[in-house]
Amino acid sequence: MSATAVSFETSKQWLLVDCAEGTQHQLLSTSLSPAKVAVICITHIHGDHCYGLPGMLSSMSLHGRTQPVTLIAPQKLIQFIHLSLGLTDVKLGFDLQCHAVESLAGELELSFCRVKAIELKHRVPSFGYQITECGVPKKLEIAKLEADGIASGPHYNALQKGQDVTYEGKKLRSTEYTFDSWRPRKIIICGDNEKPAKLQNDVDDIDLLVHEATFTHADLLRVGTHTGHSDAKRIAEFAQKHHIPMLALTHFSVRYHGPSMLEALKSEANEHYQGLLYFAEDLLSLSIPKQRN
Structure with missing residues (x-):
């Protein structure tokens, strides 16, 4: 179940990439308030990335959110949200400003960050989001x-x-x-993607890449290379080639769940990448260091 929060020292507002089932429940274990979500970006329409969104929007309203909220998502998902809220008589206490990601041109300038959509390769249209910090003192x-x-x-x-x-x-x-005071930090958070090379024009100077590693390379070859997903070797090699300093891998196949089951993925990624490597788990929190100009 995918959901990644991005917060900034210079703003109480924060950003959410994907909103699977259980997202608002997991927020109870963090310091992040649903009332402060200012931007929500959805990578694609599969349920493990978006089925928590109608409830999340309702909870944001119940928590007293009145300022506008920006939603960047596939057009089909925007239609799904409007239907879900309408059919359940939910009246949001804020203006939901929707942007269809398919037609988003260039960067969207927001109060505390800039957001750019990057088209990826999956079984359905899927996107990554490049998020650049604004408001540096x-x-x-x-x-x-x-x-x-x-x-x-x-x-x-x-x-x-x-x-x-x-x-x-x-x-x-x-x-x-x-x-x-410091170089604006920049990260990319991806949806499902079988072709890391789709990112090659957007990774210059990024501080962190969050990317799925559903399989090991051998298992991906066994099940078929066009699953719409990537493997630990392929994304690790990509991150190493492009000198990305931090790499967080996520979205592991259920075949690797359980004690020590991630070791094959970890071994493969570590063999091909020498930067700071993280394997996502619930409530993992990463800090992006400030680099002076």
């Missing part, structure tokens, strides 16, 4: 300000907040005198 280029004869004053604070100001008749642009 600014620092002043003090040496440049002094070199340009701009004395300290209230305009320093305005520039640091991203505001352009006028100083002694001269227009000062915030972008010219400030820089980000």
